[in-house]
Amino acid sequence: MTKEMHHHEKTMFPPDGTGLKPYEWMIKATPQQQWIDSKGVYLWLAFFFSEIGAGLYFISLFYSYRPGLVLGWLITLVLGGVIHVLYLGNPFNAWRMIMKPQTSELSRGIWVIFVFAALGFLQIITSGGFNVVFNVIMGILCLLIISHGFATMNVIRAIPAWSSTMVLPLSVISGVWVGSQLLQFMFAVSGAAALAASLEVWAEVLLLIYIGCVLLYLWGTYHANEVARESIENFFKGDMQKIFLGGVVGLGCVLPLLLSFIMWGGDTNGFLIFIRLVSVFAGDLALRYVIMKRAYYTPLI
Amino acid sequence: MPRWGMVIDVKRCIGCWGCTIACKEEHFLSPGVFFNRLLIGEKGKFPSSRKLIYPILCNHCGEAACVEACPTGATFVREDGIVAIDPDKCVGCRACLISCPYQQRTYYDKSVKEREYFPGQGKTELELIGEKLYPFKEGTVIKCNFCSERIEDGLKKGLTPGVDEDATPACVTICPVEARVFGDLDDSNSRINRMIMEFKGKQLRPEFGTEPAVYYID
DSSP states (O other), rough: OHHHHHHHHHHHOTTTTTTTTTTBBTTOOOOTTTTGGGGGGHHHHHHHHHHHHHHHHHHHHHHTHHHHHHHHHHIIIIIIIIHHHHOOSSSGGGGGSOOOOTTOOHHHEEEEEHHHHHHHHHHHTTTTOOOOOHHHHHHHHHHHHHHHHHHHHHHHHTOGSSTTHHHHHHHHHHHHHHHHHHHHHHHHHOOOOHHHHHHHHHHHHHHHHHHEEEEEHHHHTTTTTTTHHHHHHHHHTTTHHHIIIIIIIIIIIIIIHHHHTTTTTGEEEEEEHHHHHHHHHHHHHHHHHHHHHEEOOOOOO | OOOEEEETTTOOOOOOOOOHHHHHHTOOOOOOOOOSSSEEEEEEEETTOOEEEEOOOOOTTTTHHHHHOOSSSSSOOOTTEEEEEOOTTTOOOOOOOHHHOOOOOOEEEHHHHHHHHSHHHHHHHHHHHHHHHHHOOTTTTOOOOTHHHHHHHHHHTTBBTTBBGGGGGGHHHHOOOOOEEETTTTOSSHHHHHHHHHHHOSSSSSGGGOSSSEEEEE
16 A cells, blocks of 8 residues: 555544544534644644733733733734634635624634734833723723634534533633733743732632633533533543543643642742643643534534 | 525435535545535434435525634625635635534645545546636635536526526436425425425524525425
8 A cells, every 4th residue: 555545545534433424424423623633733722822812911911011911912913823824724815804793703803803913012112001991991802812712613503512601701711810820920030029929819819710610611511412511521531531631630720729729828939830830831722622622513413 | 586495305315325426526526525425324223213314415504604604705695595605715714614513614725635536646637627627726615516507507508407407406417316306495486495395394403593595305
């Protein structure tokens, strides 16, 4: 068998049975592949970076901390934006994505990102950028960007695990939570120990809300319908078990909780903040991965 | 202006795959790409189980989820009800593909474009002719178009889609048991409307609110 032939068989009929087989199409819960497999991985990363960048910007507003704004703005637009464009099949047509804000969630998101880019730039370069009105507008834009990725998924009626009412609150809290961890790490490395300690109280609250939202998402989705239940069962028993238990539960919830107990009340430590940041990064990426990877379509018959 | 639709009598379908093959032949589709699929399943448990064969194609929905999701307007509903794609406007975001509850869209990327029917042997003359006749654009989404080129050519010749073979989608023409009927949903006297009313035609998953133009009689 030639190399090409082997590749051909792999792409059409992979051994895991996920390839196109018209005789069994959509008779059982069918996982979506376009937004997570092969080039779809870019979208998973793009959502993550756009949202944590906006989360960092959002939390930095409360501290009027310009370096946080700059880094958040750059992560959202440069890192998130570039990865988004890499995902597209025809990136030179990307400008057309502003054409349908009346129906398309994606199009609306692009508008929000443009406004965020322009106003964020103004806020960063102007000395009086931290006035209340500007902060409120930028805060709202940040929350819209944070929720944009999951909002795009949330409107897809055919995938019940994404239609859960907890998807949007989960995305908002995860963006803000991971963003807050980035800011705390920035405080720690810049020698602003007092600011890092003051953020610890917020970190603890955000972590508890984050864990609560994860639990509510799992519970709500599990009880939504049979297809959604299958998605959640796959987290605990199927091929996502290791990523879910190790990544989401272990790195995303348990380890940060332990580290938070150690630093409880503001007794912060730069090294522990760094460990928690890495852990939270991995945990949140794992959460987004399992949610996107095990998104099942409702069977047609 | 007519609104084209299709009725598929599931009880007549014998699962011969004729529609799947005719469609691939008509549009010169690459290996692994199907605009027509047979969805075969079963209901119940032995001895009272029942085999189900549902030929599935793009439903050309009146309230198409793909049209709503498309951020560039590349996917649109034509005046005649056919959901079409303008490849020059498509950005390849695949929001339409994700949104389609019937999973009837295919992302046409380099790996799909380069597939050969005889792997490692190069493309055949037929495949090369197909690339000229149907030059799908790389990095865009493709799907069933109700053989709109046949319909348009037929109408120019004064033929009637659904009645004259040359003006009717290939999957309808090929069906040996006449399980598929094509016609105008806005014409209350058309054959498909009479069938929908008489045999209580059903749409697939109407709860998604997509208003499919393909009806099933089971």
